[in-house]
Amino acid sequence: MTARARRLGLLLAWLAALVLLAWYCITGIRISTDLRSFMPPAQTADQQLLMEQIGEGPGSRLLMLAIGGGEMDRLAQLSRELLRTLRADAHFSQVINGEFNADMLDPQWLPYRYLLTSSFDAQPLDEAVLADQLQQRVEDLGSPAATLLKPLLPRDPTLEVLALAEQWSPPKSPQVRDGVWFSPENEALLLVQTRAAGFDPAAQGEAIAALESAFASITTPNDQAKLTISGPGYFTVLVNASTRAESEWLGRISTIGFILLLLLAYRSVAVLGLAALPIASGALAGVAAIALMFGEMHGITLAFGFTLLGVAQEYPIRLLSHRRAGESALQSVRGLWSLLLTAIASACIAYLAFFASGVTGLMQLAVFTISGLLVAGFSTRYLLPRVLPEKFRDAAQTPGLGRVWEWLEALPRPRWLPPALLLLAALMLWLAPAPFWQNDLAALTPVPKDLLQREGRLRAALGAPDVRYLLIIEGKDAEGVLRESERVSPRIDELIARGVLDGAELPSRYLPSVETQRQRQARLPDPAELPAMLQAASAGLPFREDLFEPFLADVAKARTLEALTPAMFAKSPLGARLDAMLMKRGDHWLGLGSIIGMHDAQAFAELTRESNGAVRLLDIKGASESLVAAYRERILHAFGIAIVLLVLTVFIAFRDVHRAWHVLAPMTLATILVLAVLRFAGTPLSLFHLVALTLAAGLGLHYALFFERSTPDAAEARRTLHATLVCVISALLVFALLALSSIPVLRAIGLTVSLGVGFHFCLSILMARKGRARSA
């Protein structure tokens, strides 16, 4: 009775500690979903820029919207209403639908048009130009378009507002119907730029939800119109959701299977719940350790970490299977502890290599896994035996187990088999098709084909910028960048004419350099002479004499205006657009130009040479792949060191070269075999495969350790087999299901671990057991 009360008390205390830990984790940690925090620190300025631009480049923050289904009039109206709603929404920095609206130039900004327009660069605004313009306006007023132009004329007889609107509309814009963009398929089109980075799924999710609710708020139930969203951010959200949905669905099935398996193996519901405590403690401790050390945890760390922590499920299973009559759970665990400790210690020491890698994501992974394994291990050793019920079923008595054991014992163990397998693996690796590595992480979470086709169609219709290329323009300050941008602009026009690219958007398209603005200002007519000039220019034309007073006032004002700097321009309706194109980097500034429809990236080399590198093309895909490759190199280094540490730990623990060899040989061979099979099947390897291989190797270490152990009697050998079988089947339950997933990243992990578990188990039986038998 007192023992029972003590057990209950300890259990409650344990649970209470877990609740506290969970509360600490939930309040103390922020989960980041930004891919960049899992990347290695940038080495060069371009890499640093790349890190910022992955997901933040103008192209990748763009969402393309199409409103289809319904009358054109209604679609155009919806497009206008959606534009107004979204412009008021802080999630978006730019919303355009092709509509020309005069608000683009606020009245207070109107005088600046004479500094921004390039209309009078070739020929200044003199009497001849003005006379020609005024004559054209008389003709315009006699044309069908008269009523559209009339409101602009008194202030803007040369129609500079229209010239600027044209200059600022995307370089290749879609058809305008009823004042807004339409696709050839009769959908109203909009371009939206989010403030959030393109590959930040959480932030993009919010923006997309805001979009959808905005659309819902302007449509009525009898509208047939549908909103279609496309773009990198949308795909990030979509792919994340489908990956999560599929892994949750598979997870539920495997959890049910796992519960059934444990019930079958131990015939106790209480045991089932208790067996989950060590791994739950480990996971919570891991998160808490990261909260304590980093304050923030990356989503990938969490996913990888939980995968690696799967090893810890072995600890309680070993304890449960090895309980025997006449021995308390505490005594049973003492018998196993030295082996478990070897396994835990070697894994933890190996993961120290990750900690030394210097990559935040990997350091977090190391902290999570080491603290998780330690807590799961020690709670299995010191807490779990004290809360387990006294009543249990000896696993050695499991029906049929004895026969399996005898069959396994009787298997032939030819000495040539391991070298033959090694040779076979080497041959398979040799013959495997290229490439060895998968550097394009996006390929692991692919976007459905029909969505990609839609994306391509909308991107072409909207002339939206390429996600892959960015034009970098360097200068010592913002002004320098704008000057360089102006200088290179005609050269890029030449490239467009040559068909190298379809279009480009440079910062100077929005804001000319201060130098250019001052030149334009100086060329504007003198306010004292302008009235006379206007009078001469309008001689013979019917315009009322005082009609152009607002024009005279604007020109006079423009002469005295302070030239616009990016900081001043930032307050204008287009400020956000320019702001995204200019950034300070240490002691210099960078301008980011977007490229539309790149056909020949090589042709830019000339431009780079001419400008001594001040203007260059950044290939985001190429650069991010090289970054992934560099990252993998670091992981491989960490792995290399981890393997050495693991081998050393095992040797030190055994103090016996022969025994250590029997544990390490099957593990190594199995890992090589998994690699060989994956590669032979044509799978290029990714980081996810490496993590999965590590988990499999961790499990394999356990199988080999326990099979290698000399056992006092046949019953204990059967218990070892029981424990190992439960571990193998439970691992297969989880990972073989993942291997069936349609999503490559889940399949990569599932297949690798399943293959690994299979190979490790078979080779441990063949090689580790053999070693024991021979030395016995």
Added chain:
Amino acid sequence: MWLLLACLPGMCLASPAEFDARAVVSGLKREVPARTPYVEVRFSQMFSRPMVTRGELEYLGAGRLGKRVDEPYQETTTIADGEVTVQRGSRKPRRIELERVPELDGFLRGFSALLGGDVAALEEHFHIAGSADANHWRLEFAPRDARLARRIKAIAVDGQASAARCFSIIEADGDASIMLVEQQAAQPLPQPLTRIRLERSCQQGSASR
């Protein structure tokens, strides 16, 4: 049916019940190609004096119109296949697709329907009202499209029997363009040239005496 429309409040132009605006519109139908010289007088708040242009109008069948300005400048506007082409002097021609500017499209379709005597097409775009006396009738077409109505208040046609004298475009801001066609184009313009005098001459069929 149209009579009901014509007599909606504010639209009724003291029309005697026997006046049949439809018949008048049908009577305006011309053999294509139909050409007429014109004199256009624009009265605008922007102008200190009326702006007079002369040239030729051309009607080539449904949706196909041409307007050539000869004086005081040269310009040719062609409307065909849903596209407006404006050619000025030796400048590069400018093209506007009518689909892009639906209000303009409606206006020109209506205008073309008027010249073609196509009552049904006309009613699709405009409310029709009319009035008549012994030797003069006046038709007024108010746009149905709200966007067009914000710019154009009405198109009016004055004429006698089956001949139109004047087409007037009355803009929403009060500006107006009055175009004298067929025989009326050959009449001398009233002097001094004011809107009231010109409108009177459209009613009376000759320069106001």
